[in-house]
Amino acid sequence: MMTWTKARRAVIALVALTAVYVLAAEIGHGRLPERLWLGAHYVDNVKLLPTWRQLTEEGAFLIESNILVDSVVVSTRRVTLGLLLGSVAGILLGLLTGAASRLEALADPWVAFFRFTPALALLPLFVVWFGYGESSKILLIAANVAVVTFLGAHQGVRGVSRVYLDAAASLGAEGWLRFRKVVLPAAFPSIFSSLRVAAGLAWVTIVVAELVNAQMPSLGYLLALSGAYPRTPTMMIALATIGALVLVFDLLALLLYAWGTRWMERAA
Amino acid sequence: MISLLALIGVYTLAARLLSRPDILPPTEEIGRAFGALLGRGVQLGGGGEGGEHAHHQHHSASQQMDTLLQEGVTLQGALAITTGRVLFGLGVGLPLGILLGLLMGASRRADDYLHPIYTVARSVPPLAFITYIMLWLGHSEAHRLIPIVYAVAVTMVIPTYHGARDVAGKYVEAARALGARGPLLLFQILLPAAGPAMLGGLRYALAIAWMTAVGAEMLMAENGMGNLLVGGGMWSSRFQTRSDPAVIIVGILALAAVGWAMDAGAKVLGARLTRWARR
Numbered sequence: 240m241m242t243w244t245k246a247r248r249a250v251i252a253l254v255a256l257t258a259v260y261v262l263a264a265e266i267g268h269g270r271l272p273e274r275l276w277l278g279a280h281y282v283d284n285v286k287l288l289p290t291w292r293q294l295t296e297e298g299a300f301l302i303e304s305n306i307l308v309d310s311v312v313v314s315t316r317r318v319t320l321g322l323l324l325g326s327v328a329g330i331l332l333g334l335l336t337g338a339a340s341r342l343e344a345l346a347d348p349w350v351a352f353f354r355f356t357p358a359l360a361l362l363p364l365f366v367v368w369f370g371y372g373e374s375s376k377i378l379l380i381a382a383n384v385a386v387v388t389f390l391g392a393h394q395g396v397r398g399v400s401r402v403y404l405d406a407a408a409s410l411g412a413e414g415w416l417r418f419r420k421v422v423l424p425a426a427f428p429s430i431f432s433s434l435r436v437a438a439g440l441a442w443v444t445i446v447v448a449e450l451v452n453a454q455m456p457s458l459g460y461l462l463a464l465s466g467a468y469p470r471t472p473t474m475m476i477a478l479a480t481i482g483a484l485v486l487v488f489d490l491l492a493l494l495l496y497a498w499g500t501r502w503m504e505r506a507a
Numbered sequence: 508m509i510s511l512l513a514l515i516g517v518y519t520l521a522a523r524l525l526s527r528p529d530i531l532p533p534t535e536e537i538g539r540a541f542g543a544l545l546g547r548g549v550q551l552g553g554g555g556e557g558g559e560h561a562h563h564q565h566h567s568a569s570q571q572m573d574t575l576l577q578e579g580v581t582l583q584g585a586l587a588i589t590t591g592r593v594l595f596g597l598g599v600g601l602p603l604g605i606l607l608g609l610l611m612g613a614s615r616r617a618d619d620y621l622h623p624i625y626t627v628a629r630s631v632p633p634l635a636f637i638t639y640i641m642l643w644l645g646h647s648e649a650h651r652l653i654p655i656v657y658a659v660a661v662t663m664v665i666p667t668y669h670g671a672r673d674v675a676g677k678y679v680e681a682a683r684a685l686g687a688r689g690p691l692l693l694f695q696i697l698l699p700a701a702g703p704a705m706l707g708g709l710r711y712a713l714a715i716a717w718m719t720a721v722g723a724e725m726l727m728a729e730n731g732m733g734n735l736l737v738g739g740g741m742w743s744s745r746f747q748t749r750s751d752p753a754v755i756i757v758g759i760l761a762l763a764a765v766g767w768a769m770d771a772g773a774k775v776l777g778a779r780l781t782r783w784a785r786r
Binding site (some may be wrong): 244245248249251252253256275276285287318329349352353354355356357358359360361364365367368446447450462463465469471474476477478481482483485486489 | 510514530616619620621622623624626630631632633634635636637638641642643645678714717718720721723725726732733736737755756758759762763764765766767770
């Protein structure tokens with residue numbers, strides 16, 4: 240009953256949002272300026288608010304010409320690889336430094352340094368180190384993801400309640416067994432919520448990484464290209480596609496989180 | 508402290524072993540770049556003959572440094588501009604995000620209607636629509652500031668929402684039963700109760716604000732830290748000139764230092780504002 244109301248209201252809100260846009264675009268059609276001054280020169284025929292028809296036409300073209308699908312595949316591949324690489328490295332290091340206090344002193348300066356470095360600031364450095372190609376993009380994502388997941392794993396292990404550890408010890412669980420059966424599950428919520436943050440960050444990173452020295456095909460290039468002409472229907476569709484992908488990744492991260500914290504419900 | 512010195516030591520050693528100043532510039536060169544960027548007028552001389560291949564030949568006074576010095580860019584100047592943008596983003600974005608978060612946290616009806624819209628809006632990365640804003644508002648400060656404001660606001664909604672709904676809910680109910688309403692309810696009950704969650708969000712929003720500001724400046728600005736990192740000039744010519752890793756490393760270090768200072772400030776502020784929670 241409650242969820243039914245909730246779902247109905249969600250649908251109403253989203254339909255209203257779409258309706259407002261479509262209406263605004265129809266009203267703006269022919270009224271909004273189409274000739275814009277872009278700092279250095281005029282551009283003609285700019286549709287500030289593309290109408291529904293323009294959007295569907297452009298969408299059909301982008302899909303038929305395979306541009307959109309190829310871009311999605313390329314960008315998603317980069318994000319996925321970066322996420323995998325970064326989270327494996329970050330989580331392993333975080334678990335290690337969290338569990339072995341002697342390693343923590345070693346890791347401290349790196350954490351202090353990278354924690355407050357804006358993720359994107361590394362981009363020019365990575366271009367110098369790894370070139371313009373695929374590796375600098377993937378490694379940039381991996382580096383940013385690694386920092387976030389490292390902190391999540393480290394804090395997760397550190398935050399394991401003393402009670403759990405004592406209980407495990409009194410039952411005779413030591414070393415690897417204690418780590419696998421007690422510490423790791425207790426750290427899961429922190430690890431997986433950091434993974435969710437990292438997934439969002441990865442998409443922010445790829446958009447900028449692909450805007451710089453853009454290459455075909457990628458969603459960043461699609462955005463850069465549509466901005467250069469400028470061709471707003473393409474821009475809108477690229478934005479919507481990125482948004483949809485972010486939502487999908489967020490949902491996957493949420494599912495992972497739910498899986499990692501199953502034990503909490505059993506315990507409760 | 509010792510480990511920080513160790514970090515510098517490890518770096519110096521690695522740079523020496525690799526001896527490729529175009530990839531890992533020696534520590535002295537980073538120090539010199541730092542001095543030059545502070546506007547001391549130090550000319551970068553000597554060093555940097557390590558590149559074996561012709562196309563790796565490293566200009567000791569690099570192209571990036573030349574451009575920056577020619578344009579009169581200093582580290583402190585760039586840092587001040589970026590800090591200003593970050594502060595503007597926080598100043599406008601925080602109240603917006605907090606307002607939306609409180610609204611959604613306090614009213615189930617508002618939550619049902621607004622949450623789906625928020626989810627859609629949140630999923631679009633702020634730096635992706637920077638060009639679109641430029642079409643509407645032209646080349647101006649606006650398309651650098653709006654993404655920062657947007658990023659901060661969007662980040663702030665969730666912690667405020669959870670603070671208001673999950674933590675403050677009980678207190679609000681109790682206070683209502685005792686007859687509290689209006690501003691009293693808002694300032695004495697809801698905000699203090701949601702405070703700790705919001706301050707946690709603030710620290711996260713700070714990081715996001717810095718990242719968005721630097722990103723926006725990298726893409727489209729002719730000043731600020733992001734511009735310093737990619738070496739001056741405008742968007743189309745970016746990354747054509749050879750970047751100087753020493754300049755980039757100095758920039759990253761400066762950003763890390765300011766980020767650390769701001770986070771420490773937020774932490775102190777947070778401890779002071781949420782004293783009640785520990786009583």
